[in-house]
Amino acid sequence: MPGSYPFYMYSGILEPKHYKNIGSALWLFLWCISSTTKEIEKDGINWGIVLGNKPMKLEEFAKIFEVSERTIQRWLNDLEKYQYIKITRAPYGLILTVKNSKKFNKERDDKNVHSPRDTTNMSSLDTTEMSGLHDKNVHSNKDITKINNNTTTATKKSDPIDLIADRYTDLRTIQEGKPTYPKPQDFEAIAQIVAQGVPPSRTIELLEQCFKVFEVRNPKGKIKSFSYCVDYITDHYQAELAKEEAKKLAKRRLPEDGKNDRRRASGTAKEITTDNSITGGQVGRLRRKGV
Known part of the structure; x- marks a missing residue:
């Protein structure tokens, strides 16, 4: 793969129950984890934001894995059915979030892990069984973005x-x-x-x-x-x-x-004109003196 890079995973994914649930959708699930750009916490659940909440179309996924859109849809259905990911339907595609994401919490988790058995028990995949929460956790792209921004500001x-x-x-x-x-x-x-x-x-x-x-x-x-x-x-x-x-x-x-007082200026000019006029303010026909 061009530009290949390592990313953190839990060994719990190797357990038979996860193989039965995920099957070949494992490749899409791994892609979601590797593409997680940030983690946020809501209602006690850690959500991994995939590609910064960018909506993805089935055809885009199909090109990545070189499979049919029908295969991608089946993978998405399985991952969502067994609560490995959450899917938000947006106008321009699908927004994916990884449930119980721990991609960026390696150091914190290592302090609590003392053996391979403990590591398996603490697997992010195992914790999917601890919650029966539904779509109320994530309603829309707008909600996810709002949570994302608030968490960034706070942490x-x-x-x-x-x-x-x-x-x-x-x-x-x-x-x-x-x-x-x-x-x-x-x-x-x-x-x-x-x-x-x-x-x-x-x-x-x-x-x-x-x-x-x-x-x-x-x-x-x-x-x-x-x-x-x-x-x-x-x-x-x-x-x-x-x-x-x-x-x-x-x-x-x-x-x-805040106003230009033109009326006041106009009135003042009128008064000046009247007081200084040669008629002394009188109007009408003028008569000669002595007549």
Whole structure:
């Protein structure tokens, strides 16, 4: 496999009951685990977010495994039936999450595992039998994204570089279709944005916009470096600052009540004209003196 990489798994998958439940769908299940980009906890269950909640179509899965769409549908049905994954039907495809995901909890679990037998008992696959919860745990892509964002805000470091790098990782992973991580050069580019004083939240919003604009212009292309987005983020943020400064300047030029008092100015001019007129304010036909 091009770009092959290792990922963490539990030996409990080797038990006969899992073979009977999963069968050949094992390949899709392993793919889901390897493609997990983040883990969130909801109602006591750890959910593995596959490809950052990117909707996938059956034909896309079929191309990955070089099998028919019917085979993919059968695999998905088996995995969902025995609660190995959760499937959310979205307008543009299927959103997959791995139930009881422990891909990123290796160090924590190792502290509680003292023998191969214990490891098997603690398998993430075994814990699927501990919950009878249904679709109320995950209702839609919007719900998953909301949980994802809240968890990130609550658990990640307050360092803006980490927050921006995490979102960049999600966007790159969605583009590549597999877990992708920032390079040292990416962190340097992110630090450049932070040093300019762009708020992390606004940086992330502009970063997402940059990816969307790029996808429209280059449907088959991929952003390979954060540096590509630096100018986009900087230019748009500077334009926003200039716009706000222009609004403040325009506001300072108006009277305190915020209105241009033309009527008052007009009345004053009229009074001046009347008082200084050669007729002394009189109107009508003028007569000569002494007549």
